[in-house]
């Protein structure tokens with residue numbers, strides 16, 4: 001007998017899988033030359049310092065793209081038929 005799931009409850013939250021970043025990733029990219037700071041987890045300070053130093057070394061490069069990345073995961077709620085299955 002086929003089962004049709006018309007609606008199931010899901011929850012959205014931070015990704016908690018092993019190896020996933022625990023905080024947001026912060027990075028800065030120069031919009032003049034596309035050089036970047038690289039991503040740092042949980043703090044924006046290294047990206048800010050990188051941007052300041054980058055302008056110090058390249059005085060015409062004064063604009064940056066701030067990129068903040070976080071990861072989400074959708075999980076089945078207790079009432080969802082997928083609840084209890086392995087991840």
Ligand SMILES: [Zn+2]
Nearest residue numbers: 030032033061
């Ligand atoms: Zn640059």
